[in-house]
Amino acid sequence: MSNTLELAIDLLKRQSNTPEDAGCQELMISRLEPLGFKIERMRFGNVNNFYARRGTTSPLIVFAGHTDVVPTGPLDKWHTPPFEPTIKDGMLYARGAADMKTSLAAFITSIEEFVSENPNHAGSIGLLITSDEEGVAIDGTVKVVEVLKARNEHFDYCVVGEPTSNKVVGDMIKNGRRGSLSGKL
Template sequence: MTTRPNVLEFTCDLISRPSVTPEDEGCQELIAARLANAGFRIENLPFGPVKNLWATHGHGSPVLVFLGHTDVVPTGPKEDWNSDPFVPTIRDGHLYGRGAADMKGSVAAFVIAAEDFVAAHPDHAGTIAVLLTSDEEGDAIDGVRKVAEHFRATGQRIDYCVTGEPSSIKQLGDLLRVGRRGTLSGTLTVRGIQGHVAYPERARNPIHQAMVPLAELCARQWDAGYPADAPEFPASSFQISNIHAGTGANNVIPGACEVVFNFRYNPGWQAEALEREVHAVLDRHGLEYEIRWHRGGEPFLTREGKLRRAAREVLIARCGVVPDENTGGGTSDARFIAPLGAEVIEMGPINASIHKIDERVAVDELLRLPAIYREVAEKLLLL
């Protein structure tokens, strides 16, 4: 009888597959084989170039989903790493490699937790499921976004969703993510009239035109958090990430200026309201412009309920810390599952090294993760 690898060995196997988004490089195939062997039903849900895996055990409600991704961000210059990013390496009590924290360690942990859970409780109530995509770190178009649309069309219910994103700050379990701000991006093109810098009266400089309204948008305090009396969400923010204009010559007034910006916003706003506010500012300043909008996801909040209580109790018992329950940070695929009516949380390892050179996870914390995820499942499905 072949002994299945433990969470450290399994994580190393996943890291060794260079699954830079949207590639999967066989990660989901490996995971599907393990879960099928444990009695899970396997369904592959490919959309475009993206692989998505839906594995379930049991029937009916409640439905608990462990959500994760097998893709990783690019490594950056490999020569800057102390070891090859796709050769998992242990040193100083940490496992190094791209995806160690974000989030192949969590994926390995909750796959093992799911296996252990069904082995111990083969006749459990409800459904335990694993949902994976290879499109979380990329465009996030053909991944969980499309899967959620498929679930909506087929009537697939989700009651609880545990996302394995690295959420901890200083020690495992010190932060429980219970919501996320929404994300709205815009690409603004301001039209001018190209001309010689010595004859500005014959041209119209789109950079000059854009500066004042952009400064107004940057300086505005969009809100003070949500709700206003006891904020569970930080204040909404507007940030410019790119500005491009010009021909490269220092004596030419450009004919256009492109500005890329992003809102991170709380439930006090909706995307269309923010879009209207931006258009009103630009119109008031008389710009000739167009904007391409991309709504990346609406904000969500999981209020106090069975999932938050279960996760909190497990983290207190197994990590010895009362987690901070907040809605900070960026975005995750949880934003596509919450609108299905699910209670959603994020809980995983320390996130200090994610997307960085020498990404790593503490081995002792990695070894504790499967039991944490399994106990959450037991609190939710052993009725």
């Protein structure tokens, strides 16, 4: 099993119904701190957020996402228990698998691999993570960005790993909100 899949499964087991985080952020932080990331935990209202940064120079690329999930609804509508990740026919099923805990796992493991291979990389890497995207979304990203702007910290690039699809991944682009970019590292 890949490191990304292992981390995704660990995140998916956590019942982080909005605005709860269920320890997802601390798990991510525990992987970032050994890489030299400076971690800032920011709590607004009942919402946990964190901003992590490795490096102090430009350009700054930030990976943004959320650990909260929408409530499961009636459990009898699920083919598998929502917080028991299940791999069936090559697909991973669990609440938050598409939106967006697998992306969070990919962020972390990609950064781990990149930093391992490029310990003295140019520029800076950041993460902005909230548990307030699926709810009212007033105490998450918006508040963290306000704090960063107040101290004149700006992103050069931002990657949001949240899919927006109609029938297949990548079939929809929302101008001014989200887009899709595929690449090979």
